[in-house]
Amino acid sequence: MSVRSGLFIILLVISTTLQAQPEKFDLASFTPPARWKKSVTNNVLQYSTTDTKDKSFCLLSFYKSIPSQGDAGTDFNTEWQGIVAKQLPVSDPQGDTTMESNGWIIKTAASPFRFENADAIAMLTVFSGHGKCMSVLITTNNDRYLPEAYGVLDNMVLDIPAGTVTKQEEQLNTPPVNIPPPAAINDGFSFSSTNFDDGWVSTIQADWVEVRKNDIRVLIHYPNPVTDEYNSDAAAKENRVWDYLVGPRYTSLRNFERLKSFASYEPHHFMAGTLTDQTGREVFVALFNKGDKTGYWLEFICPDRASFTREFGVDKYDAYSNVWxxxxxxxxxNKFGVSLADLQGKWTTSFTGITQYVNIYTGFAAGAESYSSAQDYEFLPGNTYNWQIHVASGSTGSMKHQNVKSSGKLGMSDNWNIHLSNMEGRPQTYPVSFRCVKGARILWINGMAYGKQ
Known part of the structure; x- marks a missing residue:
């Protein structure tokens, strides 16, 4: 019998009842499940629990590390054949997942099988990296044991073999690629960049606004026909947007993760993975959109997953929390200052709403009321302006119309506030800023968006 087999024939060198004390075996440090029995051979450390009432069991087996073959997929296939397939009547492994942590590539897959006329499952996790390969096998015929077994793996830490360097250390020791801040495009307005008090700097680009602080960048992608296209299949929409916005600028996607879609009036979209950028550097990229409210898809570019979590606090994905x-x-x-010269011309906004009434007894239409408004500012030479608002409201056949106008002088104490000398008989000061879309700017005055005619 091979020293890396013997799954159910437990060679009992040490057998004891555990009290959840920290354990060390080969490269692995972990806390085993309390009250599971421990068995040790030279090459295998195994924990087991059974219940004679329903004949259920679970085995958690750690296999001593061996030299890696240099490829995580090859390591996994070899371990599956040598540890699992030779002992159990399993089929090909299913549900293959791959993660990366501290230079270890972690592959997990499972297969159902029959044991003593009952359904069971074998789940193998293989850690490959730093010239080593270490495996952990879970076998059970009852799901109730899995949370404890998963908990051990989730908190297990592997030592880095002496003389090896993690990928993160390799990047730290590599001289950084000097990527200068992008030059803002010249679109004829006074301000194309903004330095915010919290350290973020925004710069207008052709297809997005780039926001940068230290080594973290966020791209605020402008709305476009591809991202705005409706698709009731959330995953299909996310894949299309990822391929359009992210795919062309990176290679070698790995450790891809996605927020599971859910039914909501305000759906969240989140995808992320480790990629190689156009300079050859490894980066963590996340693509996010919340409720399609703003039309913005936000692309987060960080040196690694840890720096992303530190900056934005997103670790565990709970769609209903405020973690996002x-x-x-x-x-x-996406906010830029305004000068008096930028305001020249006519800026307009409009709104329309309708309320339809239905008789609760007959179901027939019982009339409707509508409301619409149009508002515009015309900024003229000599720092003068004309403003007007037209409102129509009421039911069909009895609409009421109102129109209000004002004119006066304007001024700006800074690039974020506009002073109007006469608004319906009183002076007013309103906050003002620009937001960018592709090829144009939107003027925001007192919380309302205006487009230039």
Whole structure:
């Protein structure tokens, strides 16, 4: 019998009842499940638990590390054949998942099998990296044991063999690629970049606004026909947007992760992975959109997963929590100052709404009421302006119309506030800023968006 077999024939060198004390075996440090029995041979450390009432069991087996073959997929296939397939009547492994942590590539897959006329499952996890390969096998015929077994793996730490360097250390020791801040495009306005008080700097680009702080970048992608296209299949939409916005600028996607879609009036879209950028550097990229409210898809580019989590706080993906707020708020950095020269011309906005009434007894239409408004500012030479708003409201056949106008002088104390000398008989000061879309700017005055005619 091979020293890397013997799954169910436990060679009992040490057998004891555990009290959840920290354990060290080969490269692995972990805390085993309490009250599981421990068995040790030279090459295998195994924990087991059984229940005679329903004849259920679970085995958690750690196999001593061996030299890696240099490829995680090859390592996994070899371990599956040598540890699992030779002992159990399993089929090909299913549900293959791959992750990366601290230079270790972690592959997991499982297969059902029959044991003593009952359904069971074998799940193998193989850690490959640093010239080593170490495997952990879970076998059970009852799902209730899995949370404890998974908990051990989730908190297990592997030592880095002496003389090896992690990928993160290799990047730290590599002289950084000097990527200068992008030059802002010249679109004829006074301000194409903004330095915010919290350290973020926004710069207008052709297809996005780039927001940068230290070694983290966020791209606020402008709305476009591909990202705006409706698709009831959330995953299909996300794949299309990823391929359009992210795919062309990176290679070698790995460790891809996605927020599971859910039914909501405000759906969240989140995808992320490790990629290689156009300079050859490894980066962590996340693509995010919340509720399609702003039309913005936000692309987060960080040196690694850890720096992304430190900056934005997103670790565990809970679609219903406020964990996404720091990411969502990055869309607010599409904001640029305004000068008096930028205001020249006519800026307009409009709104229309309708309320339809239905008789609750007959189901027949019982009339409707509508409301519409149009508002515009015309900024003229000599720092003068004309403003007007037209409102129509009421039911069909009895609409009421109102029109209000004002004119006066304007001024600006800074690039974020506009002073109007006469608004319906009183002076007013309103906050003002620009937001960018592809090929144009939107003027925001007192919380309302205006387009230039």
């Amino acid at each position: 707020d720091p990411m969502f708020k990055m869309g607010n950095y």
